[in-house]
Amino acid sequence: MTALLKYREIWLLAAIVLLIGLISTRFPAFADPGNLRQVFNDTSILMILALGQMVVVLTRSIDLSMASNLCFTGMVVAMLNAAHPAIPIPLLIVIALVVGLVLGAINGLLVWRLNIPSIVVTLGTLTIYRGATFVISGGAWVNADKMSPDFIGFQRAAFLGIPVLSWIAILVIALFFLLMTRTALGRSIYAIGVNPTASVYTGIDVGRTKFVVFCISGMIGGLSGYLWISRYVIASVEVANGYELNIIAACVIGGISIAGGIGSVGGAVLGALFLGIISNALPVINISPFWQMAISGSAIILAVMLNARGERQQGRIILRKAEAV
Amino acid sequence: MDTTAQHSEPKERPPASAPRLTLSGISKSFPGVRALHNVSLSLYPGQVTALIGENGAGKSTLVKIMTGIYQPDAGTISIDGQAVTLPSAHAAFGIGVTAIHQETVLFDDLSVAENIFLGHAPRSRFGTIDWRTMRKNAREVLDIMHAGHIDADARLRDLGIANKHLVAVARAMSIDSQIVIMDEPTAALSMKEIEELFLLIEFLKEQGKAILFISHKFDEIYRIADRYTVFRDGEMVGEGLIKDAGQSQIVRMMVGRSVDHIFPQRKAEIGAPVLSVSGLSHPTEFNDVGFELHKGEILGFYGLVGAGRSEVMQAISGITRTSAGTIILEGKTIAPKSAAETIEAGIVYVPEERGKQGVVIGLPIFQNVSLPSLKRTSKTGLLRLAEEFSLARSYTERLDLRASSLSQDVGTLSGGNQQKVVIAKWLATAPKVIILDEPTKGIDIGSKAAVHGFMAELVAQGLSVIMVSSELPEILGMSDRVIVMREGLVAAVYDNKGLDAETLVRTAAGIAA
Numbered sequence: 001m002t003a004l005l006k007y008r009e010i011w012l013l014a015a016i017v018l019l020i021g022l023i024s025t026r027f028p029a030f031a032d033p034g035n036l037r038q039v040f041n042d043t044s045i046l047m048i049l050a051l052g053q054m055v056v057v058l059t060r061s062i063d064l065s066m067a068s069n070l071c072f073t074g075m076v077v078a079m080l081n082a083a084h085p086a087i088p089i090p091l092l093i094v095i096a097l098v099v100g101l102v103l104g105a106i107n108g109l110l111v112w113r114l115n116i117p118s119i120v121v122t123l124g125t126l127t128i129y130r131g132a133t134f135v136i137s138g139g140a141w142v143n144a145d146k147m148s149p150d151f152i153g154f155q156r157a158a159f160l161g162i163p164v165l166s167w168i169a170i171l172v173i174a175l176f177f178l179l180m181t182r183t184a185l186g187r188s189i190y191a192i193g194v195n196p197t198a199s200v201y202t203g204i205d206v207g208r209t210k211f212v213v214f215c216i217s218g219m220i221g222g223l224s225g226y227l228w229i230s231r232y233v234i235a236s237v238e239v240a241n242g243y244e245l246n247i248i249a250a251c252v253i254g255g256i257s258i259a260g261g262i263g264s265v266g267g268a269v270l271g272a273l274f275l276g277i278i279s280n281a282l283p284v285i286n287i288s289p290f291w292q293m294a295i296s297g298s299a300i301i302l303a304v305m306l307n308a309r310g311e312r313q314q315g316r317i318i319l320r321k322a323e324a325v
Numbered sequence: 326m327d328t329t330a331q332h333s334e335p336k337e338r339p340p341a342s343a344p345r346l347t348l349s350g351i352s353k354s355f356p357g358v359r360a361l362h363n364v365s366l367s368l369y370p371g372q373v374t375a376l377i378g379e380n381g382a383g384k385s386t387l388v389k390i391m392t393g394i395y396q397p398d399a400g401t402i403s404i405d406g407q408a409v410t411l412p413s414a415h416a417a418f419g420i421g422v423t424a425i426h427q428e429t430v431l432f433d434d435l436s437v438a439e440n441i442f443l444g445h446a447p448r449s450r451f452g453t454i455d456w457r458t459m460r461k462n463a464r465e466v467l468d469i470m471h472a473g474h475i476d477a478d479a480r481l482r483d484l485g486i487a488n489k490h491l492v493a494v495a496r497a498m499s500i501d502s503q504i505v506i507m508d509e510p511t512a513a514l515s516m517k518e519i520e521e522l523f524l525l526i527e528f529l530k531e532q533g534k535a536i537l538f539i540s541h542k543f544d545e546i547y548r549i550a551d552r553y554t555v556f557r558d559g560e561m562v563g564e565g566l567i568k569d570a571g572q573s574q575i576v577r578m579m580v581g582r583s584v585d586h587i588f589p590q591r592k593a594e595i596g597a598p599v600l601s602v603s604g605l606s607h608p609t610e611f612n613d614v615g616f617e618l619h620k621g622e623i624l625g626f627y628g629l630v631g632a633g634r635s636e637v638m639q640a641i642s643g644i645t646r647t648s649a650g651t652i653i654l655e656g657k658t659i660a661p662k663s664a665a666e667t668i669e670a671g672i673v674y675v676p677e678e679r680g681k682q683g684v685v686i687g688l689p690i691f692q693n694v695s696l697p698s699l700k701r702t703s704k705t706g707l708l709r710l711a712e713e714f715s716l717a718r719s720y721t722e723r724l725d726l727r728a729s730s731l732s733q734d735v736g737t738l739s740g741g742n743q744q745k746v747v748i749a750k751w752l753a754t755a756p757k758v759i760i761l762d763e764p765t766k767g768i769d770i771g772s773k774a775a776v777h778g779f780m781a782e783l784v785a786q787g788l789s790v791i792m793v794s795s796e797l798p799e800i801l802g803m804s805d806r807v808i809v810m811r812e813g814l815v816a817a818v819y820d821n822k823g824l825d826a827e828t829l830v831r832t833a834a835g836i837a838a
Contacts, residue, residue, distance in 0.1 A: 182707045184699035191696055194687040200644065201676050201683070202697045202750075203665035261687050 008255040011306065012270045019277055026285045037162065043276025044169035045227050049243075050250040050268040051176045052220025055213045057251055058193045060260030061118035063214060065107060066221040067243035068129035073099045073225030075133045078142040078151075078235035085148040092151070096226040097219050103129060104218010108211035118210075126244065134237045144233035155230055165227060172220075177265045189213060193261030249296065250275050253303040274299060343406070345370045345535040346391075346422075346504050351400035353386055360386040363400070364561040366554050368504060368535035373526060375546040375567065376539045378556035379579055379797060384539055387556075388508055391537075392424045393417035404504075418444075423497035424506040425490055433482040438463035440481055441496045466495045470528060487518035494525060498532075505529060506537045509630075511545060523549055541629045543572050543834050555579055572836055573827070580797055580826035588802030589781040595805060596620030599789045600672070600758050602641065605650030610636040611813040614650070618758060618791060621784045625804030625821070626793040628833050633813040634793045635677060638760050642674035643667040655757065668697055671757035675747055675764065677793070683747040686736035690728055691717035693735050694750045720749035723782075725775055744776065752783075759783065760791040765799060777803060797826045809833050 024031040049066055056063045077096050080087060087095075103125070110121040144152065155165040180186040188209050191199045196206050229235045254271025256263030275296060282292045344367035353361040361383045368374050378384050389395040391402070393411035401408050404420060411417040431440045439446075441463045449455040463477040472491045481489060490510055497505050507526075511519045526549055529536055538550055546553065547567065554564040555578040563578040596619055603615040611633040618624050626634045639645045641652060643661030652659050654670055661667040664674075676683055685693055694717035695702050702712045717731050724745040728738060735746050744764070751759060761780070765773040780790055780803060794800050800807055801824060809816045809832040817832045830836075 178707070182710075184703055184706075184708065187692060187696065187699060187708070190688060190692075191685045195685045198676075198683055198685050201664060201674065202685075203663070203668045204696075205663065205665065 008306070009264065009266045009270060012254065012267065012274065012303075016270065016274055016277060019274070019281075023277075023281045023285060027281070030281055030284065037166070039276055039280050040169075040273070041163050041166045042280055043273055044165050045224050045231070046246060046250055046276060047169050047269050047272040048172045048220055048227070049224050049247045050254065050272040051172060051265060052217040052224075053247045053251050054254075054256050054263055054265070054268040055176075055179075055189055056118070056217045057248075057256050057258060058189050058260055058263055059210050059213050060193055060196070061111065061210055061213070062122065062248070062258075063104075063107065063217045063221075064119065064122040064244050065103070065125040065129055066217060066224075066247055067240040068126045068133075069100055069103045069218060069221030070225040070228055070243070071237065071239045071241075072103065072129045072133045072136075073222040074229035074239055075137050075142070075225075075235045075237075077226045078147065078229050079137065081148055081151045082142050082146040085151075089150050089154045093223065093226055096222045098222070100218045100220065100222015100225065101215055102218070104215045104221065105211070107218065108214030111214060112207040112211040115207075118214075130237060130241075137235070137237065139237060142229075142235040147230070147233060152230055152233055155227060165231065168223075168227065172223075173265060173269055180265055185209070185212065190261060193257075193259075195261075246275060249300050252300050255303065255306075271303075342369075344368060345405060347401075347403045347406075348387070348391070349401055349403075351387070351390060351397045351402075353383075353390060353395060353397050359559055361390075361397075361559045364556065364559070366537075366561070366564075368537055369552070370503070370533045370535050371530050372551040373530060373536045373538050373549050374552040374554060375550035376537055376554050376556065377546065377575060377579060379795070382556040382579075383559040384556060385508070386559075388424060388506055388537075388539070391417065391422055391504075391506060393422075418500070421501065421503040422506065423493070423500070423502040423504070424508060425493045425497075425510055426508045431481055431489060431493060431496075433480070435481060436477065437467075437475055437479050437481060437484070437492055437495075438477040440492050441466060441477075441499050443496075445500060462499070463495070466498050467491070470495060470498065470525060472525075485518070487514050487521060490514075490522060491525065494529070497534075502534070504535050504537070506539075508539045509541070510538075511540060511542065519545070541834065543575075543836055547572070576827050576830050576836075580830060588798075589778045594620075595622050596787075599655060600641075601653045603651055605637060605640060605652070606648050607636065607640060607645070607813075608648050611640075611810075614810075614815055616808055616815070616818070618789045620789055621787055622805045623780060623784055623790045623792055623803050625800040625807040626791065626810060627795070627797075627800045627807055627829050628810035628816075630795065632810040632833065634810050635762055636813075637810075638674055638762055638791065638793060641667070642672055642760060644674070668754055668756075671755075672760065673697075673751040673754055673756040673758070674760045675751050675762060677762040677766065684735045684743050687734060689732045690721065690726075690735055690738075690746055691731040693746050694720060694753055697750060698753045716753050717749070720753050721745065723752075724749050724779055741773075741775070748776065748779065756788065758789045758791065760793070762793045763795065764792060765794075765796070773799075797829060800829065801826060811835055 020031055029035060053063055053066060073096050076099050077092050080095065081092065107118070107121055107125055110116050111118045155163060155168070157164050159167055180189070188199070188204045191202065191204060192206050192209055199206055228240060250272040251263070251268055252258065252271070253274050254263065254267035254269070256267055278292060278295055278299070282295070283289070346368040348364070348366045351361055351364050364383065364387065366374070366376070366387065376384050376387070386395060390397050391411070393414045393416050396412070402411060403409060409420060411420065411422070432443065435443065438460050442459050447455040447458040447462065460477050464473070467473055467475050467477065470491065472495065475484065475488055475491060481492065484492065494505070510522060514522060526536060526538070538546070540546055550567045552564065553567050553570060553575065555562050555575060557579060598617045599620050600618040605614040606612045614637050616624070628634050636645070640647045643664045643666055652661070654672065659667070659670050661670070685696065691714050695713040698716060699708065702709055702716060714731060721728070721731065726745045726749065727742055735743055738746065764776050764780070780792070784790055792803060801821065804821050807819045807821055807824065807829065809819070809829060811833055819828070
């Protein structure tokens, strides 16, 4: 299994390298280390969001409300900053995490306690959270001129030549890697996705674990809210509208099975990078946005096809071994 | 289809003495398991043949062959003397074989009429479904069966199981099925519904259908069957007319066997009570179950499928709730609210359905083993892989697990080795009481012996084992005492000294000695 997953990730990595190679034939500067660092920075928020979505998808659930959570939390921190510019940025980030956590916990409680399918719960909160953004802002925007210089500058500050935003992404990747490979929670998340019934017998509380993963995706949504608003320096009801589909696309391209139980941190990160490169590079080499959408869409279908094929091969291995034993 | 015509003018049938369906020399093997060996079965028009045998005797496999789901490795199937092949379920259906299962395979969200005519619905001139004719025909079929109380337009979901059986039979009637297989149709029915089912079977007999009736309940078999065929360990061991055979004779055929499996000798010292359960009750599944389990003891639980054994074990292990009763483990009353709590207390339950409830396919072997013990293998919140590996290695080695690496996906192991992983996983939690539900169901002989040997080793180390099993040799070969459950109640408790299989089967089936 692990070998197979590695195999998939290497495939994706190869596809990314090939893509960069192809683009650099038309636009050589694209493959410059400096530009690649820029692409990574541009993709950071998507990578962080994809990781939050990944833990949910692994438990056979889905969180459609992440982009709305991002929008709401982003509005909250932007309004706070506009009203009280003295609040230090680290505290503002903690506030974003807590607000996101609350929104995620609402999703999680509905899934856990009322046993409503997550797709229904988060389809509902997708609109509710965006509606709530309108309610708190009255439909008004928070523009760059109302945000404090620190608010905008924090993620742009360079540390060892790399922007803080990229460092945050690296930190989140590392934490998720630790969570998924080295903690009991991570192990339970995989077990629930693969075999919920056996998990119950093993003493894993399936409902509570699902609650926890929604809390995680909520916190990620909240964190991304601050990062997004301070990056694009505008907070409005329209922020990241429809972006939940990009997040899920990154997961799917990264080999995370929508049926749960299969997927890795590396896959989610590479899936996000793949989408990031496409959206960054294609305009540069004069390919129309419609082609971009077609390419992203084809990548999703291709990824699912490859994954389905991978699972079939696994089936054949079972038979051969079963015969050998 | 005109359903009335076939009843007013019955088709010409071969004389009643000739079988309608004959299976001869049928063999079927699965990797590591020989399910059927050279068995024969004949079904006669207008007669009910009872297929009798213990669990694992091969009845289900035979039904699957008759309904085209499995292909036999050898042997012939003939209908009215003509050899046929049944390459698919569709082919079996087309040739007139209908099976009615415990949980009837119908479509809950379609109407009764749609269920009856699915796949052969009457068409209008434009090729669309002729709903009016379909409803009319459905009502006619139901009326013929004296089942006019079923509304042809009702959703199937809203019907009880008995009525669903009637719909399944109506479907068989609508395609003029000549062979009807009833696989434990009474398992989920009330007494009144069983009576109605028997009336229906009488009706089918009058219609000249050949019926195969599978049941564990002797009173039903003697009530409705004309003939019997007994299977044991995948072979046919007897057949004849039911009126010529006594119940004891049939029980002897079912259980009499050559000893082909040596059970381990063991010298476990049986000590003080470890677990005592009293008055354990559930609103619908079991009532007033009580027993004591001693240190170093293997306590067997025998009974028919559906006697409530697994349900009791799930309650003891905290997976389901009880309405009353106490569970005392080593002098301390426990009231488990979750599986995690009972595992912590020292009771583990190894469930029956290995694939669904046991192994987590997709995770490597060592992660499967450590899954319930993650608290112990982690420090400061982080798992320690080296410790997980050594935990997994020590238990899988003791069970003689055959795997190339502990990082291998459990899905790549054979059934027997998967079962060893499941047992290793539970042993790694260092339990005091281990409950094994059908520990050797569907695994090969070699793995069975390994599991039995290991059970003997467990009790020698002072663990206590509850073994739920429907396999008589296993119950008799392994248990110190045997509790027989029937219909959710404890029917009897036996010391396994000179205990014989017939006594157990009689008690489980409720036959007076």
